[in-house]
Amino acid sequence: MTLPRTIARVLLGLVLVLAGTGHLTFARQSFQAQVPPWLPFDADFVVLASGVVEIALGLALLLVRRRRVLVGIVVAAFFVAVFPGNVSQLVTRTPAFGLETDAARAIRLVFQPLLVLWALWSTGVLAAWNARRRRPRE
Secondary structure, eight states: OOHHHHHHHHHHHHHHHHHHHHHHTTTHHHHHTTSOTTSSSOHHHHHHHHHHHHHHHHHHHHHOOTTHHHHHHHHHHHHHHHHHHHHHHHHTTOOBTTBOSHHHHHHHHHHHHHHHHHHHHHTTHHHHHHHHHHSOOO
16 A cells, blocks of 8 residues: 555545544534435434444544455445435535535535545555456456
């Protein structure tokens, strides 16, 4: 693992632990605003559950070594799974996290794929995938 990837992975892990902590404490109401109204679960339950998951994923990014590629895939999948909440926030025009305009909420949508790429790159998923593609076929 290269130093830039390690730094990126550690930073992402810390961001996830902080965000997960926010789900459980200081930003709980803001996160509730992102829960799509069509979800068949209580918004507070979704926020608490996703907060626990974010903390676990952040800790996995920081601590797991042997299954780092798997962790990267799971983190990327998590970012894909929460994307509908971001879309819902735009569609329903729900202000949260200082995103008061449709333009701000739309710009935020662009960053979700970047988080997916960040998870895949920093954990070596992309490198493993490229190495596998280059291997001669049997």
